[in-house]
Amino acid sequence: MTRISLTVNGQRREADVEPRTLLVYFLREHLGLTGTNVGCDTSTCGACTVHLDGESVKSCTLLAVQADGREVTTIEALARDGELHPLQEAFRRNHALQCGYCTPGMVMAAASLLRERPNPTEEEVREGLEGNLCRCTGYQNIVKAVLDAAASGARV
Amino acid sequence: MIPAPFDYVRADSVDDAIARLREDPEGKLLAGGHSLLPAMKLRLARPSTLIDIGRLRDLAYIREDGDRVAIGALTRHHDVATSELLRQACPIVAHAASVVGDPQVRHVGTIGGSCAHGDPAGDLPSVLLALEAEFVARGPSGERTIPASGFFTSLFETALAPDEVLTEIRVPRTSGGWAYLKFNRRAIDWAIVGVAAVRANGGVRVGLTNMGLTPLRATGVEEAIASGADPAAAAARADEGTAPPADAFASDEYRRELAKVLVRRALEQVLA
Structure with a gap:
């Protein structure tokens, strides 16, 4: 077991983990943060996307020990005081989800994209979400939602 | 899993x-x-x-080093792709890093890790081969420099000894045309075939991704260009000396044909 200490959604967390514990399972099973989904488990689909020190990463391809001492943000931390995050609101407004399985990862990937590129073109949004697969929507409304959130000027 | x-x-x-x-x-x-x-x-x-070794921040840097640019082995693909210095001094490296995986992968994966892994389907290795980059390795008896031509030795094998650490990659400043063309089905996939081409010393150097056990130089193409062939004629020699794999994405015949097409396109861009 290895002792780790990290910040998850603003809260300090300490735990003893087996070194082979993947970050996504640490979040889901040790901390009960089940908003982050496991999809393909092969760093392809992006359903497990969270932020590590503010940048999007695939938590199925990181060990929890690699996040030791760092800051992790999951989908649970985006809504504040009962108000949806501007990206979540834009996803709702634009009907950017059907089954919803890819949505947490999509939103986290989009938030990281908008932090790097606050006013992306449509092509930049499509490229920025290349690491996230959606099997329902055909991406059209997801791209629309991200552009909508960017245009709303709300801080992401 | x-x-x-x-x-x-x-x-x-x-x-x-x-x-x-x-x-x-x-x-x-x-x-x-x-x-x-x-x-x-x-x-x-x-x-x-x-x-x-992921926390050795002193191995994450991009800096000028005489007529070369030195890239610390732990520099992430994202930082290589967005480096102003590389975009100006050696833009093919920044571009190739920008097509590795996807944004999430580029936020974590490193140039040194990717090279030390020795996967012939990786994007950076063929680019570094075409650039004649240098690899710096440190071991128990000190530091040594390995030319790109001697670094990739076989499938997932490199010249690094079991007790050596890759610390730095040095790329030349380039001023001429360049191209890195990656052909894949989905944005996140490895290259089915990739082609790197750079102008150098009046000629062109060409590297091939996923056309054999290691990244390869297309020496037949380089010779043809040096003796005055046009891109189409030179590209016909793109699969000389290659041994492309066959997998679920493509047969070896398909890869040979694809290499010729991509080499022609890359040469047209580089020589334009």
């Missing part, structure tokens, strides 16, 4: 990493882990110890 159990240690310096590699011959270095962890999940790799 979860990797098989292993011991985990964190190296606090390159020398510490070397010492730990010597302690456990079955140990492996962990940088970003984006090649290693997927292989460990599939039991294709089963190191007994993971030596985490």
